[in-house]
Amino acid sequence: xxxxxxxxxxxxxxxxxxxxxxxxxxxxxxxxxxxxxxxxxxxxxxxxxxxxxxxxxxxxxxxxxxxxxxxxxxxxxxxxxxxxxxxxxxxxxxxxxxxxxxxxxxxxxxxxxxxxxxxxxxxxxxxxxxxxxxxxxxxxxxxxxxxxxxxxxxxxxxxxxxxxxxxxxxxxxxxxxxxxxxxxxxxxxxxxxxxxxxxxxxxxxxxxxxxxxxxxxxxxxxxxxxxxxxxxxxxxxxxxxxxxxxxxxxxxxxxxxxxxxxxxxxxxxxxxxxxxxxxxxxxxxxxxxxxxxxxxxxxxxxxxxxxxxxxxxxxxxxxxxxxxxxxxxxxxxxxxxxxxxxxxxxxxxxxxxxxxxxxxxxxxxxxxxxxxxxxxxxxxxxxxxxxxxxxxxxxxxxxxxxxxxxxxxxxxxxxxxxxxxxxxxxxxxxxxxxxxxxxxxxxxxxxxxxxxxxxxxxxxxxxxxxxxxxxxxxxxxxxxxxxxxxxxxxxxxxxxxxxxxxxxxxxxxxxxxxxxxxxxxxxxxxxxxxxxxxxxxxxxxxxxxxxx
Ligand SMILES: Nc1nc2c(c(=O)[nH]1)N[C@H]1C(S)=C(S)[C@@H](COP(=O)(O)O)O[C@H]1N2
Ligand SMILES: [Mo]
Numbered sequence: 001x002x003x004x005x006x007x008x009x010x011x012x013x014x015x016x017x018x019x020x021x022x023x024x025x026x027x028x029x030x031x032x033x034x035x036x037x038x039x040x041x042x043x044x045x046x047x048x049x050x051x052x053x054x055x056x057x058x059x060x061x062x063x064x065x066x067x068x069x070x071x072x073x074x075x076x077x078x079x080x081x082x083x084x085x086x087x088x089x090x091x092x093x094x095x096x097x098x099x100x101x102x103x104x105x106x107x108x109x110x111x112x113x114x115x116x117x118x119x120x121x122x123x124x125x126x127x128x129x130x131x132x133x134x135x136x137x138x139x140x141x142x143x144x145x146x147x148x149x150x151x152x153x154x155x156x157x158x159x160x161x162x163x164x165x166x167x168x169x170x171x172x173x174x175x176x177x178x179x180x181x182x183x184x185x186x187x188x189x190x191x192x193x194x195x196x197x198x199x200x201x202x203x204x205x206x207x208x209x210x211x212x213x214x215x216x217x218x219x220x221x222x223x224x225x226x227x228x229x230x231x232x233x234x235x236x237x238x239x240x241x242x243x244x245x246x247x248x249x250x251x252x253x254x255x256x257x258x259x260x261x262x263x264x265x266x267x268x269x270x271x272x273x274x275x276x277x278x279x280x281x282x283x284x285x286x287x288x289x290x291x292x293x294x295x296x297x298x299x300x301x302x303x304x305x306x307x308x309x310x311x312x313x314x315x316x317x318x319x320x321x322x323x324x325x326x327x328x329x330x331x332x333x334x335x336x337x338x339x340x341x342x343x344x345x346x347x348x349x350x351x352x353x354x355x356x357x358x359x360x361x362x363x364x365x366x367x368x369x370x371x372x373x374x375x376x377x378x379x380x381x382x383x384x385x386x387x388x389x390x391x392x393x394x395x396x397x398x399x400x401x402x403x404x405x406x407x408x409x410x411x412x413x414x415x416x417x418x419x420x421x422x423x424x425x426x427x428x429x430x431x432x433x434x435x436x437x438x439x440x441x442x443x444x445x446x447x448x449x450x451x452x453x454x455x456x457x458x459x460x461x462x463x464x465x466x467x468x469x470x471x472x473x474x475x476x477x478x479x480x481x482x483x484x485x486x487x488x489x490x491x492x493x494x495x496x497x498x499x500x501x502x503x504x505x506x507x508x509x510x511x512x513x514x515x516x517x518x519x520x521x522x523x524x525x526x527x528x529x530x531x532x533x534x535x536x537x538x539x540x541x542x543x544x545x546x547x548x
Contacts, residue, residue, distance in 0.1 A: 026108020063425025125172025133164030235381025251462025253441030290342025331376030433468030
């Protein structure tokens, strides 16, 4: 039966796509567009709109909601046995794409549903694009302007508008194709529509897959961008750690004492870290100073560098979590720098601001009394990674990461304290690091063979303990709720790093629970009450259950 032969219902009304079909279509169209958009963002200086939108949401939504979101993500990942340090950003990125495609799919579905039986006019399509595109472009423009990255805010906004226009155009074209007012039978109409849907699905899948391949290549390229140096030039590749040769040896299975840069945890409010060009970057010093000025990175490198071995942690880190790392930091003491600025008597605090809109306040009195506070530009002997704050971040001993801006661009001397980025969002005002201890391993792999009757056999248990800048004086282990017994402490790399510990446990078959606790150098024992990270850092004892 040919098409011509079926002209028997001259005024047959085309069947309009139902809501779910509209949603499916709109999703189908969005998939390749999003993939292409991602590809474009990797190769040319345009933002990936879903990420920008998510970054905006993360700043605009109320703090408690974001905090609950982060907590849920961290605990879900832990429950699933996923590495939070490695995958947290990936999870956020996936969520960003899901939210974005979800919202646009919904908008598309509403468009299909509301265009009734008729063909949508191009004008209706344009209207849809503008309703969605204009606010979105505004949001992306705003977030790019505050994000300071190498992107031009106006270009970013325009790109967003173009992206949404392309989406609206495609959507309209498809809607019009499906509601073609050609006179033919409903039967042929259905067959034709099915064929069209199959073509469309095929094309969408093909474009998505091809872009995906491109994305793979681009991601490879990006990794290159991150690895700005040969591993051989890192400090750790050519030097022994300051506590090399200390005893006891870490138990096999304990976390690396010195975190490889690739494994260093990352937490910040950006899905894509700000990529700052060194030539264009300046540190501005302004506010209540007699001599406002700017520093280039080269100028900062010109000061006598200070090197400190430091363990940093995120306040969102649960007990036993992975959001904590250790490396060697290099920078300039802030004490040294403020002496050049002519700080006015009224200046009590510095407002340290970052290119991503993050900021924190630091008391001048703290700088004056603590020469360890510094502006750091290198880790492990090489420039900071982009993701870890290139070109400049601050270090403040004893405080969680949330008080310590990365990607710093300005320092303003002010006459009052004010809540910083996360403090405004209901986190602790001081954010002093909690004392914490963790069992990394019950090293059954060290047990060879089965012990003979009467034979003594021990299994080494190992982990870390850390109490900010307060040091560790004691680590104790408890087996099955028995007596607390002291573990051996390994000399740390510095008073600012975690301490690795070791405990030789006399082997006994069966199921056992090991619990650890520590005390800082002031003799203060870590808090045992189980509390979540929000608002002041997690407390509670870490334990491990093992069947032996
Ligand atoms: N500019 C900026 N600095 C920031 C943040 C941020 O979102 N933006 N996050 C802070 C938080 S919460 C932590 S835990 C540390 C993490 O540093 P890292 O990613 O290098 O480990 O950076 C801090 N500095
Ligand atoms: Mo953090």
